[in-house]
Structures are given as structure tokens and as C-alpha cells.
Amino acid sequence: MRERYARIATEERAGDCCSTDDSCCSSAEATAPADETARKLGYSDAELSSVTEGANLGLGCGNPQAIASLDAGDSVLDLGSGAGFDCFLAAREVGDAGRVIGVDMTPEMVEKARENARENGTDNVEFRLGEIEHLPVADASVDVIISNCVVNLSPEKPQVFEEAFRVLRPGGRLAISDVVLTAEVPADVRADPESVASCVAGASTIDRLETMLAAAGFTSVDIAPKDDSEEVIRDWDDEYDVSEFLVAAAITARKPEVDGE
Known part of the structure; x- marks a missing residue:
């Protein structure tokens, strides 16, 4: 998986992003311009134009x-921040009084994100990295955690949610x-490492995700499938x-103000 996303980072640097199947935008989506894909995902033209090319x-x-x-002043953490696109958008929202941390496991992506910053x-x-x-990230140090189609890639999702709970205030x-x-x-898709790395085979059911989030300590868990996601993910x-x-979903949850409440 790390090799796959390293290729995405280095190919994009050479002007060839999404020209192969090495991403969660494979097949027909891989040939579409990144901005066109982002619009389908719900990003506005204003958001797209506000961030440097390549993010x-x-x-x-x-x-x-x-x-x-x-909100202005929030501290935000992005899980699997890639080239930094969502981090830069979050930075606009939280302003100078806030801060954004992006964490990614791929050195090439981290290097690219720092260049983009x-x-x-x-x-x-x-x-x-x-x-x-x-x-x-330190305990109880961030207000909001965001992520875009990354948690499904982890083979240890319960630990991801436990870590998210730990670092949230x-x-x-x-x-x-x-x-x-x-x-x-x-079965053949589930067993294919390439399918796991391209966001196809590693997802969990809503019930399972709700159980994992609750076990980590989260409350107010809500998982809302997006009925219009078929156009984006079908290819x-x-x-x-x-x-x-598979269906795309918005997943929200909260760390209690006081443990156990």
C-alpha cells in the first residue's frame, strides 16, 4: 500500500497523476482530471481554486x-493527509488562530505535502510521517479529526479509532x-491486495463501524450513506x-466532555 501511494505522489510530481490504476480513482475515474473528480465528491469551485496546483x-x-x-481557532488532524488538499482547506476555515496537522505513512506524500504548503x-x-x-500526536490535543477514504485501508480499524479517541480533546x-x-x-476481490489498497476490499459494514467506534469510547455516532456516490465509486x-x-458515507462521532458521559 505504501508503494502504491508513493507512486501516486511521484507520478503526480511528474504530471501524471491518476493515469494508472494506482489510487481510489481507478479505471474510468483515473482518466478524469482531478478537479472534475473532486467536484463529483462535493468540493466547490471556490475550494478547488483556493489551493495550490498539485495538492x-x-x-x-x-x-x-x-x-x-x-470553527476559527480549531486544531484539526487529517488522517492520511496525502498531498495536503483537505489540510489546506481546513487551514482556511480555522484561520491563523487554528492549526492543522496532516499524518501520512508515505514519505513521498509527506514530502509533496510540505512542498505544497x-x-x-x-x-x-x-x-x-x-x-x-x-x-x-499528543493526547487530548486536537478538536476535530477529518479523513477522506483512508480508514477503510487500515487492517487495524479498532486501533485507528482508539488512537483518534486518544488525541481528541x-x-x-x-x-x-x-x-x-x-x-x-x-471472495477474489477480498483476497486481492491491490483491491484493498485501492479502497475496494477493506471496508466494514455500518454495524461493525458503529461497534468499533462505541468500543473506542465515542458517542453520538452517526453513519450516513451517500445515495449519490455510485457515480464516483462504481469504476x-x-x-x-x-x-x-460499497457506498460512500459520512461518519461522525464525538468524544464525551467527561469520560463515560
Whole structure:
């Protein structure tokens, strides 16, 4: 998986992003311009034009900004921040009094995101190399966690949510876009590492995600499938219409103000 996203970062740097199947925008989506894909995911033209070229790689399955309700001064953490697109949008919302941390496991992506931060002139964003199962972030230090189609990639989702709970301040919230299972994944797809790395085979059901979030300590859990996501995800696999067993969803939850409440 790390090799796949390293290729995305280096190919984009060479002007060839999404020209192969090496992303969550494979097949027909891979040939579409990144901005066109982002519009389908719910990003506005104003958001797209506000960020330096090269930050938007055309990945993801939604727009976490639309559900995060960020406030000025918030501290935000992006899980699997890639080239920094969602981080830069969040930085605009939280302003100079806020800060944004992007965590990604791929050194090439972190390097690219830091380059984009310099080109974008964004001072309230930093990018850290790390895994979302072992976040390089202090306890109770962020207000909001966002992510875009990344948690499904983790083989240790319960630990991802435990780490998210750990780094959130009391009253902090989780607001992520991801894919969820609506039917059984074909066995050959489930066993294919490439399908896991391209956001096709690693998703969980809504019930399972609700159980994991509750076990981590989250309350007010809400998982809302997006009925219009079929256009975006149906071509992620060359052999299957993955919309037959996957749907994009908005996933929100909150860390209690006081533990146990």
C-alpha cells in the first residue's frame, strides 16, 4: 500500500497523476482530471481554486469539510493527509488562530505535502510521517479529526479509532468520509491486495463501524450513506461494479466532555 501511494505522489510530481490504476480513482475515474473528480465528491469551485496546483490528487470518496463544521481557532488532524488538499482547506476555515496537522505513512506524500504548503503559503499546517494506527500526536490535543477514504485501508480499524479517541480533546469530534460495505465482497476481490489498497476490499459494514467506534469510547455516532456516490465509486475496479457492495458515507462521532458521559 505504501508503494502504491508513493507512486501516486511521484507520478503526480511528474504530471501524471491518476493515469494508472494506482489510487481510489481507478479505471474510468483515473482518466478524469482531478478537479472534475473532486467536484463529483462535493468540493466547490471556490475550494478547488483556493489551493495550490498539485495538492488535489483526485482521491477520496467525499468532502470531509462539508461535515466537519470547523470553527476559527480549531486544531484539526487529517488522517492520511496525502498531498495536503483537505489540510489546506481546513487551514482556511480555522484561520491563523487554528492549526492543522496532516499524518501520512508515505514519505513521498509527506514530502509533496510540505512542498505544497510552501507553495500555498500556508503557515498553520504541518505534515508528519506516521501511521494512523500509531499517531504521532499528543493526547487530548486536537478538536476535530477529518479523513477522506483512508480508514477503510487500515487492517487495524479498532486501533485507528482508539488512537483518534486518544488525541481528541474532551468534546472533540470525528468527521470523516469513507466507504462502507452494503453487501458481501466477492471472495477474489477480498483476497486481492491491490483491491484493498485501492479502497475496494477493506471496508466494514455500518454495524461493525458503529461497534468499533462505541468500543473506542465515542458517542453520538452517526453513519450516513451517500445515495449519490455510485457515480464516483462504481469504476474503482476494472472487473466489478463496486457500487454493488460499497457506498460512500459520512461518519461522525464525538468524544464525551467527561469520560463515560
